Amino acid sequence: MDNLIIEKKKYKSRLIVGTGKYKNFEECAKAVKISGADIVTVAVRRVNIVDKSKPLLMDYLNPKKINYLPNTAGCFTSEEALRTLRLAREIGGWKLVKLEVLGDKKSLLPDMIETIKSTEVLVKEGFKVMVYCNDDPLMAKRLENSGASAIMPLASPIGSGLGIVNNVNIKIIRKNTKIPLIIDAGIGDAVDAAEAMQLGCDGVLVNTAIANAKKPLLMAEAMKLAVIAGRKSYLSGRISKTIMGKPSSPKKGTI
Numbered sequence: 382m383d384n385l386i387i388e389k390k391k392y393k394s395r396l397i398v399g400t401g402k403y404k405n406f407e408e409c410a411k412a413v414k415i416s417g418a419d420i421v422t423v424a425v426r427r428v429n430i431v432d433k434s435k436p437l438l439m440d441y442l443n444p445k446k447i448n449y450l451p452n453t454a455g456c457f458t459s460e461e462a463l464r465t466l467r468l469a470r471e472i473g474g475w476k477l478v479k480l481e482v483l484g485d486k487k488s489l490l491p492d493m494i495e496t497i498k499s500t501e502v503l504v505k506e507g508f509k510v511m512v513y514c515n516d517d518p519l520m521a522k523r524l525e526n527s528g529a530s531a532i533m534p535l536a537s538p539i540g541s542g543l544g545i546v547n548n549v550n551i552k553i554i555r556k557n558t559k560i561p562l563i564i565d566a567g568i569g570d571a572v573d574a575a576e577a578m579q580l581g582c583d584g585v586l587v588n589t590a591i592a593n594a595k596k597p598l599l600m601a602e603a604m605k606l607a608v609i610a611g612r613k614s615y616l617s618g619r620i621s622k623t624i625m626g627k628p629s630s631p632k633k634g635t636i
Contacts, residue, residue, distance in 0.1 A: 383612075383616075385419075385583055385584050386561070387477070387511070387530060387531055388477060388509045388530050392419040392420060393417075393419055394416075394418050394419045394420075394605070394608070395578070395583065395584040395585065395612060396416055396417065396418050396574070396584065396604055396605055396608045397418055397420045397421070397422065397563065397584060397586040397587070398413050398416050398418040398420075398587060398588065399421070399422045399586065399587065399588025399589075399592070400413070400422060400423055400424075400438060400442070400588075401424055401588055401592065402588060402589055402592035403592045403597065405436075406436055406437075406438055406440070406441040406442075407441060408597060408598075409441065409442070409592070410441035410442050411598055411601075412592070412597050412601040413442060413447065413601070415598055415601040415605070416591070416601040416602070416604055416605045418447075418605075419447065419448055420447070420448045420449075420450050421442060421447055421448070421449060422450045422451075422452045422479055422586065423438065423449050423450065423451050423452065424452055424454035424455065425451050425452070425465050425466070425468060425469045425472075444473065448477075449473065450475075450477060450479050451465075451466060451469035451475050451478050451479065452478065452479035452480070452513075453465045453478075453480055453481045454481055455483075456481065456482055457482065457483050457484070457486070457492070458482065458495060459482060459499040459502070461482075462480060462481070462499050463499060463502060466478045466480070467506075470508075476507060476508055476509050477508075477530070478503070478508055478509070478510060478511065479510075479512075479513065479533070480496065480499055480500060480503065480511070480512045480513065481496075481513040482495040482496045482499055488538055489539040489540075490515060490535075490538065491513055491514055491515055491535070493515060493517070493520050496512060496513070496524070497520075497523055497524060497527055500512055500524055500527045500528065500529055501527050501528070504527065504528035510529050510530055511529070511530055511531040511561075512524050512529045512531070512533055513533045513535070513565050513566070514533060514534050515534060515535060516534040516547050516551060516554070517534075517550065518550055518554045518557055521534060521554045522557055522558065525559070525560055530561070531560055531561040531562070531563055531583075532558055532560060532561070532562050532563070533562075533563045533564070533565035533586065534550075534551065534554060534564065534565065535564075535566040535567050536551075536565075536567035536568055536573065536577065537567030538566065539567070540566070540567075540589040541566075541567050541569075542567065542568070542569030542570075542589065542590060543567050543569065544567060544568065544569050544573035544576070545564070545567070545576055545577060546567070548576070548580055551577070551582065552580055555581040555582065561584065562581070562582050562583050562584075563582060563583055563584040563585065563586055564577040564582050564584075564586065565585075565586040566586075568585060568586075568587050568590050569590050570590060570600075570603070571600070571603040571604055571606070571607035572607070573590075574587065574604050574607040574608050575610055575611035575614070576611065578608055578611025578612045578614070578615055579611045579615050579619070580615075581615055584608070585604075585608055587604050590604070591604060
């Protein structure tokens, strides 16, 4: 399958996997391996990557073998987000980051004003910013114009498992943007992941749907296969929809 390309770097897998909500780091590492993901998101404020007196994510997922994508999960202001990503750069030298600035603790929907402001600052500081956002095509375009490295619209609220609730907006964003489009948040199962890829998205980020599944490792494999199938289906070019039936066999030469 063709590679995912972000800031000129190629990744074999179009599935990005989160590292939160698992029972332990061991289960997380197994799920990541089965998923085939090249990139994992790491919540700098929540996942231990510094305190050696406690279990370290790095002991289970070697950052030299898999790409860490530090994110700002849990940040509700631009100041919090900026401080978190600057810390990530100091700790591990990471410049490719995922920005997430939330506006409400119940819905966990993004605050787009703070998000755009943060994106502009980070880009000026040399970060390569993959940006979590709502599914508004106009906001997505503003992020692209602000220098974002990838647009990451939600399918539905974080952890909701509702799947893609507005595929029309995702189609519009796909048509309007030239940078990578990655669905982030709301994916519930492999069907949702395949749908995202069928819509032309460049990738899918999944955390809760795998970590909280009854069988996380099996779901990790399902997500891997769904993303591959969805991408192949999109590239193949689906048939047009029609309300009337069409014969599968040609009429010419029938007895």
